[in-house]
Amino acid sequence: MNGSIQKLLASYEQQLFGQTHNLALLLTAFLASGHVLLEGAPGTGKTKMVRVLAQMIGGDFRRVQFTPDLLPSDITGSTIFNLKTGQFEIMRGPVFTNLLLGDEINRTPPKAQAALLEAMEEKQVTIHGETLLLPDPFFVVATQNPIEFEGTYPLPEAQQDRFSFKLLIDYPNLTAEKHLLKSSLVDHRVSEEIPPILELADFKQLRDDVRLVNIDDSIIDYIAQIVRKTREYDLIRLGASPRAGISLAESCKAWAFIQGRDYVTPDDVKLVVRPALRHRIILAPHMELEGGTSDQIIQDVVDSTPVPR
Structure with a gap:
């Protein structure tokens, strides 16, 4: 890291x-x-x-x-x-x-x-x-x-x-x-003020470094398949948008960077996909009535998508 x-x-x-x-x-x-x-x-x-x-x-x-x-x-x-x-x-x-x-x-x-x-x-x-x-x-x-x-x-x-x-x-x-x-x-007397760990310029440099993280074509294909399946799944009324796919890919690069890697793995996608898509899909009405959740459906979609090797 x-x-x-x-x-x-x-x-x-x-x-x-x-x-x-x-x-x-x-x-x-x-x-x-x-x-x-x-x-x-x-x-x-x-x-x-x-x-x-x-x-x-x-x-x-x-x-x-x-x-x-x-x-x-x-x-x-x-x-x-x-x-x-x-x-x-x-x-x-x-x-x-x-x-x-x-x-x-x-x-x-x-x-x-x-x-x-x-x-x-x-x-x-x-x-x-x-x-x-x-x-x-x-x-x-x-x-x-x-x-x-x-x-x-x-x-x-x-x-x-x-x-x-x-x-x-x-x-x-x-x-x-x-x-x-x-x-x-x-520690009730401790001040609410916390000294900076990084300067703002240093943080911006870290953000620039994230853009250099490599994401292989096979990972891009994996993300695209997951996003597209959310639009074709009969338990989802509204699937994820192209913007969601772009955001998911960028977030995977940032997560990989935090983990100390300069490349994205399928496990990064699996970890980030639920917080990235749970608010971007709308479940079918009968699924909502049965108590289904977006996280469950997203996990089903990921499980049915072949993992790149």
């Missing part, structure tokens, strides 16, 4: 107990220039996961609490009239940051949710006809509560497709929870 990545992950795991795998996947999506949707019950550390990551790479962090009355301009920014100069000036919104946390994104109407579409795909926003580039790197993490449905607005498929991963944040196991309780009681 790359020394910088190893040090970063080791420090990351000390701050959030019981989420080792999800922390590695969150970093994978960031290195792959993607975005992440976090789904989990309140109090499981979703906000802290993003804030700590921003601090460890020396990046800017902004948090937007999504509410029913949130306006698109509350995210992207707006223009105001300067009485001194007699001109309109652009007031940049919280989207102009390195790591943006959209807390409870499904609590705001589609109009406000859509304010993130251009930012996530083109890494830019348009304010009153003027296009402004976002900082580099730019990473969006949105959270949602899977339990509460009253007063929520489910994310449309087009919005979900722009997230590289959907990570399911579960409660920590007993050992991790005892460790968490003990550290919270003993």
Whole structure:
């Protein structure tokens, strides 16, 4: 494993107990220039996961609490009239940051949710006809509560497709929870500020190194077959898009890089495929009624796809 990545992950795991795998996947999506949707019950550390990551790479962090009355301009920014100069000036919104946390994104109407579409795909926003580039790197993490449905607005498929991963944040196991309780009681005086492990420029270099990871044609064919099968499977009403295949391939390269390799293996694909596709497929109605899950169906698709040798 790359020394910088190893040090970063080791420090990351000390701050959030019981989420080792999800922390590695969150970093994978960031290195792959993607975005992440976090789904989990309140109090499981979703906000802290993003804030700590921003601090460890020396990046800017902004948090937007999504509410029913949130306006698109509350995210992207707006223009105001300067009485001194007699001109309109652009007031940049919280989207102009390195790591943006959209807390409870499904609590705001589609109009406000859509304010993130251009930012996530083109890494830019348009304010009153003027296009402004976002900082580099730019990473969006949105959270949602899977339990509460009253007063929520489910994310449309087009919005979900722009997230590289959907990570399911579960409660920590007993050992991790005892460790968490003990550290919270003993270290309650410790500052929330965490010194950077990497400089922002170093992180950008690591991201550039990820692009050099080799992915063989046989692996590309393997990914393409999996994605195509999701469109042909009779238990899936809507399969994964071509964008999903591209995102899956890029994420596999980032995961391989984190593991210290400069090439992608079929096992990388098998590990990344569920978080990469679970939010990008829609199950057939009868499958949902029978209690089937996206993860089960994706696993069936992977199991039926020949593994390259």
